[in-house]
Amino acid sequence: MALPQIVQHGRRVARPNAAKAAFTATVKPIAVGRIVRLQVLRGSSWRTVDTVRQDADGRIDFGARASKNDQALRYRVVAGRFRSLPAVKSRPVSTARWLKPTWTDQFGGRSLSPAWSHRGQTYQPASLRRCSKGSAKAVRVGGGAVRLRVMRDPSRATKCPALKNGQIAGRYAYRLNGHIGTDQSFSFRYGFAAARIKFPRLRGQHGSFWMQPIGGMYPGGTGHEIDVTEFFGGTHKRSGLFSYIHRYEAGHIVKTGANISDRFLHGPGDGWGKSFHVFSVQWTPRRLIFRIDGRETWRVGGRISRVPQYLILSLLSSDYELPEIEDRQLPQHMAVDWVRVWETGR
CATH class of the missing domain: 2.60.120.200 (Jelly Rolls)
Incomplete structure (x- = not known):
């Protein structure tokens, strides 16, 4: 799930448009420690922009840029093979609905x-x-x-x-x-x-x-x-x-x-x-x-x-x-x- 630009930790003031969009995913069955990647679509290929390990709740949270050249981006989540579990990937999601706050x-x-x-x-x-x-x-x-x-x-x-x-x-x-x-x-x-x-x-x-x-x-x-x-x-x-x-x-x-x-x-x-x-x-x-x-x-x-x-x-x-x-x-x-x-x- 793509969320608005609500990721921006830091010591100084910053532009809200520079905040990262949040992404959250749940992978089942839960396998603590499984490597999960956030990927962005570049042209016709997917590129990994962040990697985390699954926690005990099965949830994974990421932060990544919401747009490039004022255009929305498409992301997906990929969970790698883990023990007897095969690799799986999510459907793509777009940041488009969050680019213009009310x-x-x-x-x-x-x-x-x-x-x-x-x-x-x-x-x-x-x-x-x-x-x-x-x-x-x-x-x-x-x-x-x-x-x-x-x-x-x-x-x-x-x-x-x-x-x-x-x-x-x-x-x-x-x-x-x-x-x-x-x-x-x-x-x-x-x-x-x-x-x-x-x-x-x-x-x-x-x-x-x-x-x-x-x-x-x-x-x-x-x-x-x-x-x-x-x-x-x-x-x-x-x-x-x-x-x-x-x-x-x-x-x-x-x-x-x-x-x-x-x-x-x-x-x-x-x-x-x-x-x-x-x-x-x-x-x-x-x-x-x-x-x-x-x-x-x-x-x-x-x-x-x-x-x-x-x-x-x-x-x-x-x-x-x-x-x-x-x-x-x-x-x-x-x-x-x-x-x-x-x-x-x-």
Whole structure:
């Protein structure tokens, strides 16, 4: 299966058109260690562009260029002979349907495009943010990226009593958060949404790329919150990276999610706060499939959102997180290189 250009790990900002297309295949029967090749059609012959070994799930993921001279390319997967198993090959697939995204923002220039609006610009105790609020002051565009910040609120000289588990956990400076969305300009239903992000390393805030339904969530509604990625900072016990969905079931909001392993990093020198990674979700009427740099991290089925969703980028400091970081460590930054949507309609 050919997927959009959602493979682009690296330390610096980059053009979204330079990202690699993702390819995923499943070879059965599963034979761990079997050599599998991705081949591209050149003229009348097939040439190998990548080679991997089959994993225990039987799935193989590749990244390769989506086009040449602005023309789509055709690929196939070939699994070599392995013990008693004969060589097999897939049918060819084309990258053509993914060459033109429905919507994109590369964050050029020095200001946000009109597609984005600022969210949550009041202190919201009900949302566990009595000490922080969204503000345009916490959003900066430059160098080919938008930088969302957690910073001190210069208009507040007093300290805020931050609550954790219903108790005052300390008093901290009031904070401004970068929190932007496309709710007033763009939404889509079914397809791929992807963002290339570098998170802040420290705990004490969480950076997110997420979507909410037009019209909001309510009992009996068919719209759900889709958290493509949320990073709460590194810990010594486990990765602080998650994907979630929130949906109503029997009149109550049910939260389903997965903690994403650090095995999706690119080696021991990589990190969610060291490099940009492309976080994406494939949304169909039957399931959501989450990926990082084209590699599947989690999938969920059942009652999937049926209404158009809009995009949100945020770096939020909830009250319960404030004890994890000192005021002197502010500001913190989350960088987003680009955001893209490929709408499929089904």
